[in-house]
Amino acid sequence: MKYVISISREFGSGGRIIGKKLATKLGVPCFDRTIIQKTAEKSGLSPDFIARAEERARSRFHWTIAPLGMGSPAFATQNIPVSHQAFFAQAEVIRELADQGPCVIVGRCSDYVLDDRPDCVKVFIHADLESRVERSVHEYGIPEDNAATYIHQMDRGRANYYNYYTGHNWGDMRLYDLTINSTTTGIDGAVDLIVDMLRHREEREKAAIQF
Amino acid sequence: MKYVISISREFGSGGRIIGKKLATKLGVPCFDRTIIQKTAEKSGLSPDFIARAEERARSRFHWTIAPLGMGSPAFATQNIPVSHQAFFAQAEVIRELADQGPCVIVGRCSDYVLDDRPDCVKVFIHADLESRVERSVHEYGIPEDNAATYIHQMDRGRANYYNYYTGHNWGDMRLYDLTINSTTTGIDGAVDLIVDMLRHREEREKAAIQF
Numbered sequence: 001m002k003y004v005i006s007i008s009r010e011f012g013s014g015g016r017i018i019g020k021k022l023a024t025k026l027g028v029p030c031f032d033r034t035i036i037q038k039t040a041e042k043s044g045l046s047p048d049f050i051a052r053a054e055e056r057a058r059s060r061f062h063w064t065i066a067p068l069g070m071g072s073p074a075f076a077t078q079n080i081p082v083s084h085q086a087f088f089a090q091a092e093v094i095r096e097l098a099d100q101g102p103c104v105i106v107g108r109c110s111d112y113v114l115d116d117r118p119d120c121v122k123v124f125i126h127a128d129l130e131s132r133v134e135r136s137v138h139e140y141g142i143p144e145d146n147a148a149t150y151i152h153q154m155d156r157g158r159a160n161y162y163n164y165y166t167g168h169n170w171g172d173m174r175l176y177d178l179t180i181n182s183t184t185t186g187i188d189g190a191v192d193l194i195v196d197m198l199r200h201r202e203e204r205e206k207a208a209i210q211f
Numbered sequence: 212m213k214y215v216i217s218i219s220r221e222f223g224s225g226g227r228i229i230g231k232k233l234a235t236k237l238g239v240p241c242f243d244r245t246i247i248q249k250t251a252e253k254s255g256l257s258p259d260f261i262a263r264a265e266e267r268a269r270s271r272f273h274w275t276i277a278p279l280g281m282g283s284p285a286f287a288t289q290n291i292p293v294s295h296q297a298f299f300a301q302a303e304v305i306r307e308l309a310d311q312g313p314c315v316i317v318g319r320c321s322d323y324v325l326d327d328r329p330d331c332v333k334v335f336i337h338a339d340l341e342s343r344v345e346r347s348v349h350e351y352g353i354p355e356d357n358a359a360t361y362i363h364q365m366d367r368g369r370a371n372y373y374n375y376y377t378g379h380n381w382g383d384m385r386l387y388d389l390t391i392n393s394t395t396t397g398i399d400g401a402v403d404l405i406v407d408m409l410r411h412r413e414e415r416e417k418a419a420i421q422f
Contacts, residue, residue, distance in 0.1 A: 121395070124384060126384065126385055171384060171385070172382075172384075173337065173382060173383075173384035173387075173390040174337055174392075176384075176392070177392045177395040177396075178389070178392070178395070178396075178404075179384040179390040180388075180389055180408075181385075181387070181388045181389070184388040184389070184408065184411070184415075185388075185389075185408055185411040185412065185415070186411060186414075188411075189407075189408070189411030189412075189414070189415070192407060192411065193389075193404060193411070196403060196404055196407055197395065197396055197404060200395070200396040200397060200399075200400030201395050203397075203400070204396070204397045204400070
Protein backbone atom coordinates (compact mmCIF):
# COMPACT_ATOMS: atom_id res chain seq x y z
CA MET A 1 0.00 0.00 0.00
CA LYS A 2 1.36 3.43 -0.93
CA TYR A 3 0.80 6.20 1.57
CA VAL A 4 2.34 8.99 3.56
CA ILE A 5 0.49 9.84 6.76
CA SER A 6 0.64 13.45 7.91
CA ILE A 7 -0.36 14.01 11.53
CA SER A 8 -1.14 17.51 12.72
CA ARG A 9 -1.95 18.04 16.37
CA GLU A 10 -2.88 20.38 19.14
CA PHE A 11 -0.23 20.78 21.82
CA GLY A 12 -0.63 18.10 24.49
CA SER A 13 -3.13 16.05 22.50
CA GLY A 14 -0.79 13.06 22.23
CA GLY A 15 -0.42 13.51 18.45
CA ARG A 16 3.30 12.83 18.49
CA ILE A 17 3.05 9.59 20.45
CA ILE A 18 0.12 8.53 18.24
CA GLY A 19 2.36 9.13 15.21
CA LYS A 20 5.16 7.03 16.72
CA LYS A 21 2.88 4.16 17.74
CA LEU A 22 1.15 4.24 14.37
CA ALA A 23 4.49 4.03 12.54
CA THR A 24 5.58 1.10 14.72
CA LYS A 25 2.30 -0.70 14.07
CA LEU A 26 2.62 -0.17 10.31
CA GLY A 27 6.35 -0.94 10.30
CA VAL A 28 7.31 2.37 8.67
CA PRO A 29 9.52 5.25 9.88
CA CYS A 30 8.11 8.21 11.82
CA PHE A 31 9.65 11.61 11.11
CA ASP A 32 9.22 14.25 13.72
CA ARG A 33 12.16 16.12 15.21
CA THR A 34 14.54 14.41 12.78
CA ILE A 35 13.16 16.80 10.16
CA ILE A 36 14.76 19.69 12.04
CA GLN A 37 18.27 18.23 11.80
CA LYS A 38 17.87 17.50 8.09
CA THR A 39 16.52 21.01 7.50
CA ALA A 40 19.49 22.49 9.35
CA GLU A 41 21.89 20.58 7.10
CA LYS A 42 20.06 21.72 3.98
CA SER A 43 19.62 25.37 4.92
CA GLY A 44 22.71 26.20 6.96
CA LEU A 45 20.43 27.50 9.73
CA SER A 46 20.79 26.31 13.29
CA PRO A 47 18.54 23.44 14.47
CA ASP A 48 17.45 25.63 17.38
CA PHE A 49 16.33 28.45 15.05
CA ILE A 50 14.31 25.98 12.97
CA ALA A 51 12.83 24.23 16.00
CA ARG A 52 11.62 27.51 17.48
CA ALA A 53 9.81 28.79 14.38
CA GLU A 54 6.36 28.02 15.77
CA GLU A 55 7.35 29.42 19.13
CA ARG A 56 8.34 32.74 17.54
CA ALA A 57 5.04 32.77 15.67
CA ARG A 58 3.19 33.15 18.99
CA SER A 59 3.77 36.87 18.67
CA ARG A 60 1.90 38.66 15.92
CA PHE A 61 4.99 40.71 15.23
CA HIS A 62 7.18 37.69 14.59
CA TRP A 63 7.50 38.15 10.84
CA THR A 64 8.69 41.73 10.95
CA ILE A 65 11.72 40.93 13.10
CA ALA A 66 13.07 38.16 10.84
CA PRO A 67 16.58 39.25 9.77
CA LEU A 68 17.23 39.35 6.04
CA GLY A 69 19.93 37.72 3.98
CA MET A 70 21.33 35.18 6.43
CA GLY A 71 21.35 31.40 6.31
CA SER A 72 21.78 29.53 3.07
CA PRO A 73 23.70 31.49 0.40
CA ALA A 74 21.23 30.19 -2.23
CA PHE A 75 18.34 31.89 -0.47
CA ALA A 76 20.37 34.84 0.80
CA THR A 77 21.07 36.10 -2.70
CA GLN A 78 17.31 36.32 -3.21
CA ASN A 79 16.84 38.37 -0.05
CA ILE A 80 14.49 35.82 1.47
CA PRO A 81 14.06 36.23 5.26
CA VAL A 82 15.60 33.34 7.22
CA SER A 83 12.23 32.32 8.65
CA HIS A 84 11.04 31.70 5.11
CA GLN A 85 14.29 29.94 4.19
CA ALA A 86 13.70 27.59 7.11
CA PHE A 87 10.16 26.87 5.92
CA PHE A 88 11.17 26.25 2.30
CA ALA A 89 14.11 24.02 3.26
CA GLN A 90 11.87 22.08 5.64
CA ALA A 91 9.25 21.62 2.93
CA GLU A 92 11.95 20.22 0.65
CA VAL A 93 13.07 17.78 3.37
CA ILE A 94 9.47 16.64 3.93
CA ARG A 95 8.95 16.03 0.22
CA GLU A 96 12.20 14.05 -0.01
CA LEU A 97 11.23 11.89 2.98
CA ALA A 98 7.79 11.22 1.46
CA ASP A 99 9.47 10.19 -1.81
CA GLN A 100 11.45 7.50 0.00
CA GLY A 101 8.37 5.38 0.80
CA PRO A 102 5.52 4.92 3.28
CA CYS A 103 6.06 6.88 6.49
CA VAL A 104 4.41 8.98 9.19
CA ILE A 105 5.28 12.68 9.37
CA VAL A 106 4.26 14.65 12.45
CA GLY A 107 3.49 18.36 12.20
CA ARG A 108 5.55 20.98 10.35
CA CYS A 109 2.74 21.84 7.89
CA SER A 110 3.35 18.46 6.25
CA ASP A 111 -0.34 18.19 5.31
CA TYR A 112 0.02 21.33 3.22
CA VAL A 113 3.48 20.53 1.85
CA LEU A 114 2.30 17.09 0.65
CA ASP A 115 -1.14 18.25 -0.47
CA ASP A 116 -0.45 17.51 -4.14
CA ARG A 117 0.35 13.86 -3.40
CA PRO A 118 -2.75 11.67 -3.82
CA ASP A 119 -1.14 9.11 -1.48
CA CYS A 120 -1.00 11.58 1.41
CA VAL A 121 -3.49 10.81 4.18
CA LYS A 122 -4.12 13.66 6.60
CA VAL A 123 -5.04 13.33 10.24
CA PHE A 124 -5.51 15.93 12.97
CA ILE A 125 -5.42 15.00 16.66
CA HIS A 126 -7.02 17.24 19.27
CA ALA A 127 -8.12 16.63 22.85
CA ASP A 128 -10.06 18.12 25.74
CA LEU A 129 -8.16 20.83 27.61
CA GLU A 130 -8.16 18.76 30.80
CA SER A 131 -6.28 15.85 29.13
CA ARG A 132 -3.87 18.26 27.51
CA VAL A 133 -3.09 19.93 30.83
CA GLU A 134 -2.51 16.51 32.39
CA ARG A 135 -0.18 15.43 29.57
CA SER A 136 1.70 18.76 29.67
CA VAL A 137 2.30 18.45 33.39
CA HIS A 138 3.22 14.75 33.51
CA GLU A 139 5.03 14.32 30.22
CA TYR A 140 6.51 17.74 29.52
CA GLY A 141 7.02 18.87 33.12
CA ILE A 142 5.14 22.15 32.70
CA PRO A 143 4.00 23.66 36.05
CA GLU A 144 0.29 22.89 36.53
CA ASP A 145 -0.85 26.44 37.26
CA ASN A 146 0.76 27.62 34.04
CA ALA A 147 -0.18 24.71 31.79
CA ALA A 148 -3.44 25.99 30.26
CA THR A 149 -1.84 29.33 29.32
CA TYR A 150 1.19 27.53 27.89
CA ILE A 151 -1.04 25.23 25.80
CA HIS A 152 -2.96 28.19 24.37
CA GLN A 153 0.29 29.96 23.52
CA MET A 154 1.71 26.90 21.78
CA ASP A 155 -1.49 26.42 19.78
CA ARG A 156 -1.52 30.09 18.81
CA GLY A 157 2.06 29.73 17.57
CA ARG A 158 1.17 26.65 15.52
CA ALA A 159 -1.93 28.31 14.11
CA ASN A 160 -0.12 31.56 13.19
CA TYR A 161 2.74 29.67 11.59
CA TYR A 162 0.42 27.35 9.65
CA ASN A 163 -2.02 30.04 8.53
CA TYR A 164 0.81 32.32 7.41
CA TYR A 165 2.55 29.75 5.22
CA THR A 166 -0.44 27.83 3.92
CA GLY A 167 -3.18 30.46 3.60
CA HIS A 168 -5.48 27.91 5.23
CA ASN A 169 -7.06 27.81 8.63
CA TRP A 170 -5.19 25.61 11.12
CA GLY A 171 -7.52 22.92 12.39
CA ASP A 172 -10.12 23.29 9.63
CA MET A 173 -11.37 19.71 9.51
CA ARG A 174 -12.07 19.94 5.79
CA LEU A 175 -8.32 19.78 5.25
CA TYR A 176 -8.12 16.34 6.88
CA ASP A 177 -9.31 12.83 6.09
CA LEU A 178 -9.85 12.18 9.78
CA THR A 179 -9.80 14.25 12.96
CA ILE A 180 -9.87 12.52 16.32
CA ASN A 181 -10.45 13.70 19.88
CA SER A 182 -7.86 11.55 21.65
CA THR A 183 -9.61 12.10 25.00
CA THR A 184 -12.51 10.06 23.61
CA THR A 185 -10.50 7.27 21.99
CA GLY A 186 -7.26 7.17 23.98
CA ILE A 187 -3.86 6.95 22.30
CA ASP A 188 -4.16 3.33 21.18
CA GLY A 189 -7.74 3.86 20.06
CA ALA A 190 -6.64 6.76 17.85
CA VAL A 191 -3.87 4.58 16.34
CA ASP A 192 -6.43 1.85 15.59
CA LEU A 193 -8.84 4.31 13.97
CA ILE A 194 -6.11 5.64 11.67
CA VAL A 195 -5.15 2.09 10.65
CA ASP A 196 -8.84 1.31 9.99
CA MET A 197 -9.19 4.45 7.91
CA LEU A 198 -6.15 3.46 5.85
CA ARG A 199 -7.69 0.03 5.25
CA HIS A 200 -11.02 1.50 4.11
CA ARG A 201 -9.18 3.92 1.86
CA GLU A 202 -7.21 1.08 0.31
CA GLU A 203 -10.36 -1.00 -0.24
CA ARG A 204 -12.00 1.93 -2.01
CA GLU A 205 -8.98 2.42 -4.22
CA LYS A 206 -8.94 -1.25 -5.16
CA ALA A 207 -12.66 -1.14 -5.94
CA ALA A 208 -12.16 1.97 -8.08
CA ILE A 209 -9.49 0.17 -10.11
CA GLN A 210 -11.79 -2.82 -10.68
CA PHE A 211 -14.66 -0.76 -12.10
CA MET B 212 -23.56 0.76 26.47
CA LYS B 213 -25.17 4.16 26.99
CA TYR B 214 -24.79 6.65 24.17
CA VAL B 215 -26.51 9.07 21.85
CA ILE B 216 -24.71 9.67 18.58
CA SER B 217 -25.11 13.08 17.00
CA ILE B 218 -24.13 13.27 13.34
CA SER B 219 -23.59 16.67 11.73
CA ARG B 220 -22.80 16.80 8.03
CA GLU B 221 -22.03 18.86 5.01
CA PHE B 222 -24.70 18.76 2.31
CA GLY B 223 -24.10 15.81 -0.04
CA SER B 224 -21.46 14.17 2.19
CA GLY B 225 -23.59 11.08 2.83
CA GLY B 226 -24.01 11.95 6.51
CA ARG B 227 -27.67 11.02 6.57
CA ILE B 228 -27.18 7.58 5.03
CA ILE B 229 -24.20 7.01 7.33
CA GLY B 230 -26.49 7.81 10.27
CA LYS B 231 -29.13 5.36 9.04
CA LYS B 232 -26.65 2.54 8.37
CA LEU B 233 -24.94 3.15 11.70
CA ALA B 234 -28.26 2.94 13.55
CA THR B 235 -29.14 -0.30 11.74
CA LYS B 236 -25.72 -1.78 12.59
CA LEU B 237 -26.12 -0.80 16.25
CA GLY B 238 -29.78 -1.85 16.38
CA VAL B 239 -30.97 1.55 17.59
CA PRO B 240 -33.38 4.12 16.08
CA CYS B 241 -32.17 6.91 13.78
CA PHE B 242 -33.94 10.27 14.09
CA ASP B 243 -33.71 12.60 11.16
CA ARG B 244 -36.77 14.06 9.49
CA THR B 245 -39.03 12.48 12.12
CA ILE B 246 -37.82 15.26 14.43
CA ILE B 247 -39.63 17.79 12.23
CA GLN B 248 -43.02 16.14 12.66
CA LYS B 249 -42.58 15.88 16.42
CA THR B 250 -41.47 19.52 16.59
CA ALA B 251 -44.54 20.56 14.61
CA GLU B 252 -46.79 18.78 17.07
CA LYS B 253 -45.06 20.40 20.02
CA SER B 254 -44.88 23.93 18.66
CA GLY B 255 -48.01 24.32 16.56
CA LEU B 256 -45.82 25.43 13.64
CA SER B 257 -46.09 23.79 10.24
CA PRO B 258 -43.65 20.96 9.39
CA ASP B 259 -42.69 22.86 6.24
CA PHE B 260 -41.78 26.00 8.22
CA ILE B 261 -39.59 23.94 10.56
CA ALA B 262 -37.97 21.97 7.76
CA ARG B 263 -37.00 25.12 5.90
CA ALA B 264 -35.29 26.87 8.81
CA GLU B 265 -31.80 26.20 7.50
CA GLU B 266 -32.85 27.11 4.00
CA ARG B 267 -34.08 30.51 5.21
CA ALA B 268 -30.79 30.99 7.03
CA ARG B 269 -28.97 31.10 3.68
CA SER B 270 -29.80 34.80 3.56
CA ARG B 271 -28.05 37.03 6.06
CA PHE B 272 -31.29 38.94 6.56
CA HIS B 273 -33.25 35.87 7.58
CA TRP B 274 -33.59 36.75 11.24
CA THR B 275 -35.02 40.19 10.72
CA ILE B 276 -38.00 38.94 8.71
CA ALA B 277 -39.16 36.39 11.29
CA PRO B 278 -42.73 37.35 12.25
CA LEU B 279 -43.38 37.84 15.96
CA GLY B 280 -45.97 36.26 18.18
CA MET B 281 -47.20 33.38 16.07
CA GLY B 282 -46.99 29.64 16.62
CA SER B 283 -47.32 28.13 20.07
CA PRO B 284 -49.37 30.26 22.49
CA ALA B 285 -46.81 29.46 25.23
CA PHE B 286 -44.04 31.12 23.27
CA ALA B 287 -46.27 33.77 21.68
CA THR B 288 -47.06 35.38 25.00
CA GLN B 289 -43.33 35.91 25.46
CA ASN B 290 -42.96 37.61 22.07
CA ILE B 291 -40.46 35.02 20.81
CA PRO B 292 -40.04 35.02 17.01
CA VAL B 293 -41.41 31.83 15.41
CA SER B 294 -37.95 30.87 14.10
CA HIS B 295 -36.75 30.76 17.67
CA GLN B 296 -39.87 28.91 18.81
CA ALA B 297 -39.10 26.28 16.18
CA PHE B 298 -35.52 25.95 17.44
CA PHE B 299 -36.51 25.70 21.10
CA ALA B 300 -39.29 23.18 20.42
CA GLN B 301 -36.92 21.12 18.28
CA ALA B 302 -34.28 21.16 21.01
CA GLU B 303 -36.90 19.87 23.45
CA VAL B 304 -37.83 17.05 21.06
CA ILE B 305 -34.15 16.09 20.61
CA ARG B 306 -33.60 15.97 24.37
CA GLU B 307 -36.71 13.82 24.84
CA LEU B 308 -35.57 11.39 22.13
CA ALA B 309 -32.11 11.14 23.70
CA ASP B 310 -33.72 10.41 27.08
CA GLN B 311 -35.51 7.38 25.62
CA GLY B 312 -32.28 5.41 25.05
CA PRO B 313 -29.40 4.85 22.64
CA CYS B 314 -30.06 6.38 19.22
CA VAL B 315 -28.55 8.25 16.29
CA ILE B 316 -29.68 11.83 15.67
CA VAL B 317 -28.78 13.48 12.37
CA GLY B 318 -28.27 17.23 12.18
CA ARG B 319 -30.51 19.91 13.70
CA CYS B 320 -27.77 21.25 16.02
CA SER B 321 -28.15 18.06 18.05
CA ASP B 322 -24.46 18.15 19.01
CA TYR B 323 -25.05 21.50 20.72
CA VAL B 324 -28.45 20.64 22.19
CA LEU B 325 -27.04 17.44 23.77
CA ASP B 326 -23.70 18.94 24.74
CA ASP B 327 -24.36 18.62 28.48
CA ARG B 328 -24.89 14.85 28.18
CA PRO B 329 -21.64 12.96 28.84
CA ASP B 330 -23.06 10.03 26.83
CA CYS B 331 -23.37 12.13 23.67
CA VAL B 332 -20.82 11.21 21.01
CA LYS B 333 -20.37 13.77 18.26
CA VAL B 334 -19.42 13.09 14.68
CA PHE B 335 -19.12 15.36 11.66
CA ILE B 336 -19.13 14.00 8.10
CA HIS B 337 -17.68 16.02 5.24
CA ALA B 338 -16.52 15.06 1.75
CA ASP B 339 -14.68 16.33 -1.31
CA LEU B 340 -16.75 18.66 -3.48
CA GLU B 341 -16.61 16.21 -6.39
CA SER B 342 -18.28 13.41 -4.40
CA ARG B 343 -20.84 15.84 -3.04
CA VAL B 344 -21.74 17.03 -6.54
CA GLU B 345 -22.08 13.41 -7.67
CA ARG B 346 -24.33 12.54 -4.74
CA SER B 347 -26.43 15.68 -5.22
CA VAL B 348 -27.01 14.88 -8.88
CA HIS B 349 -27.66 11.13 -8.54
CA GLU B 350 -29.44 10.98 -5.21
CA TYR B 351 -31.18 14.34 -4.94
CA GLY B 352 -31.76 15.00 -8.64
CA ILE B 353 -30.11 18.43 -8.63
CA PRO B 354 -29.06 19.59 -12.14
CA GLU B 355 -25.30 19.05 -12.52
CA ASP B 356 -24.41 22.56 -13.68
CA ASN B 357 -26.09 23.99 -10.62
CA ALA B 358 -24.97 21.44 -8.05
CA ALA B 359 -21.82 23.12 -6.69
CA THR B 360 -23.65 26.42 -6.14
CA TYR B 361 -26.55 24.61 -4.50
CA ILE B 362 -24.17 22.73 -2.18
CA HIS B 363 -22.48 25.96 -1.11
CA GLN B 364 -25.84 27.61 -0.46
CA MET B 365 -27.05 24.67 1.62
CA ASP B 366 -23.83 24.66 3.65
CA ARG B 367 -24.07 28.40 4.19
CA GLY B 368 -27.62 27.96 5.47
CA ARG B 369 -26.53 25.21 7.87
CA ALA B 370 -23.55 27.23 9.06
CA ASN B 371 -25.57 30.43 9.59
CA TYR B 372 -28.30 28.56 11.42
CA TYR B 373 -25.83 26.65 13.60
CA ASN B 374 -23.61 29.61 14.39
CA TYR B 375 -26.58 31.83 15.26
CA TYR B 376 -28.13 29.42 17.73
CA THR B 377 -25.03 27.86 19.26
CA GLY B 378 -22.51 30.70 19.23
CA HIS B 379 -20.01 28.15 17.90
CA ASN B 380 -18.42 27.75 14.53
CA TRP B 381 -20.12 25.15 12.33
CA GLY B 382 -17.61 22.49 11.38
CA ASP B 383 -15.05 23.38 14.07
CA MET B 384 -13.55 19.92 14.60
CA ARG B 385 -12.89 20.65 18.29
CA LEU B 386 -16.63 20.30 18.85
CA TYR B 387 -16.57 16.68 17.63
CA ASP B 388 -15.14 13.39 18.84
CA LEU B 389 -14.54 12.35 15.26
CA THR B 390 -14.72 14.01 11.84
CA ILE B 391 -14.52 11.90 8.71
CA ASN B 392 -14.01 12.68 5.04
CA SER B 393 -16.43 10.16 3.55
CA THR B 394 -14.72 10.42 0.16
CA THR B 395 -11.68 8.78 1.76
CA THR B 396 -13.50 6.08 3.73
CA GLY B 397 -16.70 5.49 1.78
CA ILE B 398 -20.11 5.24 3.48
CA ASP B 399 -19.55 1.80 5.02
CA GLY B 400 -16.02 2.73 6.05
CA ALA B 401 -17.34 5.78 7.90
CA VAL B 402 -19.94 3.62 9.67
CA ASP B 403 -17.21 1.17 10.73
CA LEU B 404 -14.99 3.98 12.05
CA ILE B 405 -17.80 5.38 14.18
CA VAL B 406 -18.52 1.92 15.62
CA ASP B 407 -14.78 1.49 16.35
CA MET B 408 -14.67 4.87 18.03
CA LEU B 409 -17.65 3.92 20.22
CA ARG B 410 -15.87 0.71 21.21
CA HIS B 411 -12.66 2.54 22.16
CA ARG B 412 -14.67 5.07 24.11
CA GLU B 413 -16.44 2.30 26.01
CA GLU B 414 -13.15 0.53 26.78
CA ARG B 415 -11.75 3.76 28.19
CA GLU B 416 -14.82 4.30 30.34
CA LYS B 417 -14.60 0.76 31.70
CA ALA B 418 -10.89 1.23 32.44
CA ALA B 419 -11.62 4.53 34.20
CA ILE B 420 -14.17 2.81 36.46
CA GLN B 421 -11.67 0.06 37.37
CA PHE B 422 -8.94 2.45 38.52
